[in-house]
Structures are given as structure tokens and as C-alpha cells.
Amino acid sequence: MRPFDPRVLRAVPTTRGPVAALAGIGVAQGLATIGTAFALALLVVALVRGQDLLTPALWTAGLFAARALLGAAAERVAAHAGTLVATHLRERLLDAWSHRTADARPARGRALTLATQGTSAVEPYIAKYLPALVSAAAVPPLAVACLLVVDWPSALVVILTVPLLPLFAALIGATTQEDTDRRWSSLRDLSGHFLDVMRGLPTLVGYGRAEHQVEIIGEVSQRHRRATMRTLRLAFLSAAALELLATISVAIVAVLVGLRLTSGSMDLLVGLTAILIAPEAYWPIRRVGTEFHSAADGAVALDEILTELDPAATEPVAPATPVDHGVRAADDQDAPPGRAPAPTVTVTGVGYSYPGTERAVLEDVDLVAGPGLTVITGPSGCGKTTLLEIIAGIRRPDRGAVGASQVHLVTQRPFLGAGTLRANLTISGPAETHDQWRALREVGLDGVVAALPHGLDSPIGDDGFGLSAGQRARLVLGRALLSPAPVVLLDEPTAHVDPDSAEAVGQAIERLARRRTVIAVSHQPDLVARADRHLGLGQPAVTR
């Protein structure tokens, strides 16, 4: 782990202001602390010698107040900077992943950990560790410079002993690195596993295997707990070691000052000032050691996040033939009468294997689809979903070329978030209320929604909770109608719906296909019967 990763300032430029402010406050705090040492020494000497107390007392009180104000300002700026960086990194990650093909994205568990705990773990790194680092860089040199002026033998002791602290901290840090990496990877395992279990919970309950998962999650959690305890033990031990070293060093300064005071070779004011300034050379470095452990996770996470955001490291390799996913003007839907509209999707000689696998899922696939309904059929696992994802630009083919206009993909598990029906309908962009009702009418859902007390503003739960499978299928079709994309890809649009709903969904798809290029993957003979074109994967395309 590097003490400071400057990439964060480049990746999140908004951090520069708060970090510069923190550096400024850190230096001001150092100056105020050293000033307090002088003022306190003057106050004590004035008290001992029966001199005027007012001026040194006012200076002491003023400097303490300034330190308190600077401390509060540092806390506020640090908290603001931490939240700012975590939010920006989260946004940048999601933005980067949304512009990448599925093959170039990290595994789901890793993505989840990075975007949630990872970005949150960066907060203490920015809010606590960085300010400590700035103080450690600024205050000890200031303290040593003052000591050199006030009492050079004390300065010599500090100069000889202070380097031991960062040396010890670095040695302990090197041991912690492996533990932190282990802890971070156990957290990633835990998140990924928990996500998989949550997604598969209905199936696990159905097969009576949910209880078994409790044991597995318990075991993974225990692994994470043990790794956390090991890190905590190291953190306490290293804090104690640094504390001991600093205390012994300050004690040496105090003993030397005490000896000179008793022999009368030193003035009380000089001796007191030296004793009060000496600890200021050690505590900022001790604080770095303490904050290092709470920020270690953040530093590992930051490293992974910044590597993930580095375009040079993660840019997917360009395919042999570029894929065109640009929108063509009006998509030939305004072609002059009598002239057949040009195809809006062309797939030529496409081949694809999943990364890390030998088997070609798709080999030499051709498809030409224009406005109307094209249905793709084929046995399970023959690559229908993969082909839709390639047309949608989510995956890049290894061979061949794809030409497709802007597409709207409805996956087998379309996203329906907790919120209103309106919010779910207009997810691809704002739409007038009358257009939303028209879309609902076309998919045969207007009656159901009109009967709800809040109409379009009725709430639904996560994953469309509160709607039947058929209603969910029709709602996502309504959403496709409202999208401006001229090509709509539907993956098993009638799966999990009863025959009546399948009929309604089939009619809605037929209406949609009158104005768009619709490519649907389906096993339903009813939908195949409605198709203008049919592609049996592995068989030649048939045009009716």
C-alpha cells in the first residue's frame, strides 16, 4: 500500500480543493500547536516567578480556541471530502461499467463489493488518513525547526529518534498488507455469495435447501470475522509499539532537560518549551500509524477502483470487424412507398465464444431483419440470448460484423424497480402522460392501471412486486413502446405467463412490430405464427 495514491486527485478532480484545504488546515494546526507550547511555557514560568499572567493566559486561551476551531474545520472538510470522493468514485464506476461490453465488466460479486463497501471504505482513507498524513508531513519538521532554535540538544534527540517511527510503521504496514488483502478478498467472497443466495432464494426454498445456505454464509462470515480480528490485533499492537517508542523518546528529552535544569545550566522557560514541543514531533506520525489500519481497506479498495477506472488497463480489445450501433437517420421507416425498407439489423458471419471458454456458442450466424417481427428459435443453450446481447452491443463478436440501429433490449428478467408505475414506464426518458396511457392501451394494461386508486402513480415493489407475471411482461413492453429506439429485442417475452396473458402479450408485440424492428427469442408457437421472419439458430432464415 502506497502512503498516498495521487491517481485519486486525477480521477476525482473535485478532491483537489478539499485535500488542499486539509493540507492548509493541517499546517495551521501544527503552527497553533507549537504556538500553544510556547504560550503554556510562558504561562507556567510567569506563574512560578509571580509575573503578569494576563498576556500569556490570553495567548494560551486564544491558541487553544484556534486549535479547537481548526480541528472542527478539519473534521467538516474531511467528512465532506470523504463523501464527495466516495460518491464520485461510485458514479464513475457505474458510468464506466455501463459503457463497457459484458465481457469487459468485472464479475458481479466484485462489482457489487467495489461499488458499495469499496467506495465507502475509501471515506476513512480520505477523511482520516489523508489529513493525518498531511499533518505528519508538516508538523514534525516545524517542531524540529523550533526545537533547533530553542534547545539544540533536545532537537538532536528528536532528529535521531523520529525516523524510527515511520520505519516501525512501514515494517508493521508490510505485515498488514497481506492481512488486508486477505480480509478484502473474504469480504468480496461474502458479498458475491450473499448476492447469489438472495437471487436464488425462491429456488433454494423450493428445493428445501435454504437452511444449508445459512451454514455456508455462517462459514464465510466467520472467515471474514477472523480476518477482521487479525487486522484489529495488529492495529492495537502497532499503535502500542509506536506509542511506546514515542514515549521513550520524549522521556529522553525530558530527562536531559531535567538534568540541565537541576544543574542550573538551563533556563526554566527554555526547558519547559522544549519538553512541550518535543511530543509534537511524534504524535502526527503516531496518528498516521493508527489511521493507517482503519484506512487500509480503503487504500486497497481505492487501488482496485482506480485500476478499474483506468481506460488503458480495462479497454476491451477491439473486434476484428467493428460493430455499428449508431442510429441511422429515421431508420428507413420513412422510405418512399413502393421501396422495401432497408434492414435495420444485419448480422453477418458472427462467431462468439465466452471469454475463458473454448466452445463457440455462435458460429457463422447470419440474420437480416427489417421492420416487422423476427422470431429466433432454437434448443436451450444454442446461443439465442447471446445473439440478442451481441445485437444490443452488450457483447462483441469474435468474428463477423453486426450492423444495428439504436436498440431497446428487454431481457429475460427485465428491471422493475421499487417506485411508481410511471417511473418504471418512463425509465428510458420522459414521456407525456397521454403517451404513457397510449402505450398502456397498446399492451392492454390501461384498464388495470385505471382501476388502481393512484393510476399511473400507483407504487410497485422491487422486481415488479404487486403485479402478476403477465402484467409485468406487458408493462416492460409498454416501456419498449415509449422508448425512441427503432429496434426492440425481446428475450422470451411470454415466459412465465399464463396462456391468456401470452395471447395479450403476443398481440401487443404484433402491434409494436408494425412500427419497429422487433426481434424476439421465443419457444411459443403462437408468437412464431405471428412472425414475418423466423430464424432457427443453426437453420437458414425463412421469410414469410
Ligand SMILES: Nc1ncnc2c1ncn2[C@@H]1O[C@H](COP(=O)(O)OP(=O)(O)OP(=O)(O)O)[C@@H](O)[C@H]1O
Ligand atoms: N457468462 C457466461 N459464461 C460462459 N458461458 C455462458 C455464459 N452465459 C451463457 N453461457 C453459455 O452459452 C451458451 C448459450 O447461452 P444462451 O443463454 O445464449 O442460450 P439460449 O439459447 O438463450 O438458452 P435458453 O433458451 O435456455 O435461454 C450456453 O451453453 C451457456 O451455458
